Amino acid sequence: MPELPEVETLCRQLRGVIADREILSVKILDPRLGAVDGLVGRKITAITRQGKALEIKLDNDARLLLHLRMTGKMEWQSASRALPPHTRFIIAFSHGRLLCIDPRRFATLVITADGSSQAFVKDPLHDFRIEELHKIARVKKLPVKSFLMDQRLIAGIGNIYACEILHEVSMSPWRPVCGVSLREWRKIERATKEILEKAITCRGTTVSDWRDLFGQKGEYQHELKVYDREGLSCLRCHGIIQRLRLSGRGTYFCPTCQRR
Ligand SMILES: [Zn+2]
Secondary structure (H helix, E strand, C coil): CCCHHHHHHHHHHHHHHHHEECCCCEEEHHHHHCCCCCCCCCEEEEEEEECEEEEEEEECCCCCEECCCCEEEEEEHHHHHHHCCCCEEEEECCEEEEEEEEECCCCCCEECCCCCCCCCCCCCECCCCCHHHHHHHHHCEHHHHHHHHHCCCEEECHHHHHHHHHCCCCCCCCHHHCCCHHHHHHHHHHHHHHHHHHHHHHHCCCHHHHHHHHCCCCCCCHCCCCCCCCCCCCCCCCCCCCCEECCCCEEEECCCCCCC
16 A cells, blocks of 8 residues: 555656646546546646645646555556556546556545645654654553554554554554653654655555556665564564564564564
8 A cells, every 4th residue: 555655756756747737638437436527627736745645736726636545556658558457547638648547446536625634743754743742642552553554643654664663663563652752752753754755765665566657666675674574584683573463454573672
């Protein structure tokens, strides 16, 4: 599932391709998406990220909010080629077309007046609101990993990066979040920024199907310290990385240096 670095990658790539361009046509191929009217003839004025969603702003101030969910991908075709399987919609421009490809059909595309993220921390890259977040966490008993991944609290962190962040700060994913001190929150903040920023420069993590706008794999899978490394030795302490389920998600951790 695309997380913050993958969506940010798409966002930056889309800016280079469709900013200031006029939409010539829109074709919805999957009726589950519903009708999306009023796009033809509009010019794209801005492309931003809201957590894990892409927000495309139009010259009439409407916003097109695209959430890729589980398996959604965006692909740019500058010359018309055959449509890949599972293409769900096409937005055409004079210099090429933008496709959304989504085998599991969970991606959503809506026009909205206000697309801004509802999360408490809207952008963990720039504004972690650490003291307020610490106060919220102090009265919650859920595991710290579930807290980091709660999109109502922090926008953009999913399973891969939550595992990496907690390994970086040597914290057990099961640690009740109420016991995380302000000092530890500052470490989490620093690790989150470093990891997400590095992942953006690597254009995301391809461990299964993530591809960028031009069909290329990301590079951050080569930087992973714990995710997808079950049975391998920890790069910090030489413990053996384990994978256990936490709230239904495969959670990778080092039982030696992430004991508490
Ligand atoms: Zn370790």
